[in-house]
Amino acid sequence: MNQVMQLYPLPGGEWPLQGLYLGHDLRQYGGAGGRPFVYSNFVTSLDGRIAVAHPTRPGLMVPKQIANERDWRLFQELAVQADVIITSGRYLRDYADGRAQEILDIYEDPRFADLGEWRVARGLRPQPDLAVISGSLRFPIPPALTAGGRNVVIFTVAEAEPARIEALEAQAGKVIVAGERMVDGKQLVQRLAEMGYGTVFSGTGPKVLHLLLAAGVLDRLYVTYANRLLGGLSYATLVEGELLEPAVGMRLNTLYYDPYGLEGLGQLFVSYDRAEGSA
Ligand SMILES: NC(=O)c1ccc[n+]([C@@H]2O[C@H](COP(=O)([O-])OP(=O)(O)OC[C@H]3O[C@@H](n4cnc5c(N)ncnc54)[C@H](OP(=O)(O)O)[C@@H]3O)[C@@H](O)[C@H]2O)c1
Numbered sequence: 001m002n003q004v005m006q007l008y009p010l011p012g013g014e015w016p017l018q019g020l021y022l023g024h025d026l027r028q029y030g031g032a033g034g035r036p037f038v039y040s041n042f043v044t045s046l047d048g049r050i051a052v053a054h055p056t057r058p059g060l061m062v063p064k065q066i067a068n069e070r071d072w073r074l075f076q077e078l079a080v081q082a083d084v085i086i087t088s089g090r091y092l093r094d095y096a097d098g099r100a101q102e103i104l105d106i107y108e109d110p111r112f113a114d115l116g117e118w119r120v121a122r123g124l125r126p127q128p129d130l131a132v133i134s135g136s137l138r139f140p141i142p143p144a145l146t147a148g149g150r151n152v153v154i155f156t157v158a159e160a161e162p163a164r165i166e167a168l169e170a171q172a173g174k175v176i177v178a179g180e181r182m183v184d185g186k187q188l189v190q191r192l193a194e195m196g197y198g199t200v201f202s203g204t205g206p207k208v209l210h211l212l213l214a215a216g217v218l219d220r221l222y223v224t225y226a227n228r229l230l231g232g233l234s235y236a237t238l239v240e241g242e243l244l245e246p247a248v249g250m251r252l253n254t255l256y257y258d259p260y261g262l263e264g265l266g267q268l269f270v271s272y273d274r275a276e277g278s279a
Pocket of ligand 1: 042044050052089138139182209
């Protein structure tokens with residue numbers, strides 16, 4: 001039950017799910033070439049839905065038909081390798097009303113205690129720091145955000161309300177303007193590099209993925225293809241924003257088949273590297 005099959009690169013083989021993405025050893029790439037290694041992760045249905053309409057409240061949520069424990073374990077194995085996790089104003093608004101998946105305070109959960117120990121064994125701080133991207137700056141600061149001495153840095157735009165910037169600086173951490181009307185991916189990653197971050201994990205959604213792709217700063221994309229089709233009229237997909245010109249080429253890095261996920265329906269765990277010279 002714990003095994004997944006490696007289908008690429010060949011020759012493949014069987015691996016335990018637990019430890020699969022820790023084995024990718026992302027920290028080896030951090031800081032290489034003078035800038036951080038930036039990676040992101042999504043779980044999607046076969047018809048490309050990463051979020052669908054919430055049944056009772058405005059806005060979207062990760063579809064419960066595709067969210068699953070095995071994918072969540074791998075998400076956490078990616079997150080634990082980061083110096084800093086990118087999240088968004090939207091995430092903190094959803095967190096405040098109790099509908100967001102927990103990413104702020106994870107290693108207290110006995111299922112992920114080994115990951116907390118993984119950080120400690122490497123001399124890392126107990127939790128990755130957080131970079132919040134928000135144009136509106138309209139989000140509350142949950143206590144978990146700053147717990148345990150974790151650093152929080154907020155990236156916003158030139159037109160953000162000065163009073164809100166002041167309030168957040170007093171409450172949470174540094175606020176950095178990194179763009180006029182939209183946070184710019186190049187400025188974002190440049191500032192994170194200056195702060196000494198080597199591995200940067202974006203755990204947020206399609207607009208942030210777009211800004212990372214448009215700026216040519218995303219190095220690796222992890223996608224879980226859950227073997228379900230969802231339909232629906234209101235949904236989000238991997239990337240949201242203007243047409244990317246040129247299109248961003250991605251090269252297959254790894255492909256695993258998980259026959260046990262989703263009550264035996266199965267799923268694919270795939271990772272891609274940005275092709276050299278793309279974007
Ligand atoms: N299936 C999956 O793997 C997966 C992964 C991630 C997210 N999701 C889902 O997808 C949906 C959308 O995710 P999301 O809202 O976190 O992601 P998002 O669409 O990337 O970002 C949303 C928020 O980030 C800020 N933002 C994004 N780009 C910006 C820019 N260029 N400049 C300034 N601010 C910017 C905005 O905050 P302000 O509104 O505060 O200005 C915006 O509301 C959610 O339902 C989420 O649950 C699914």
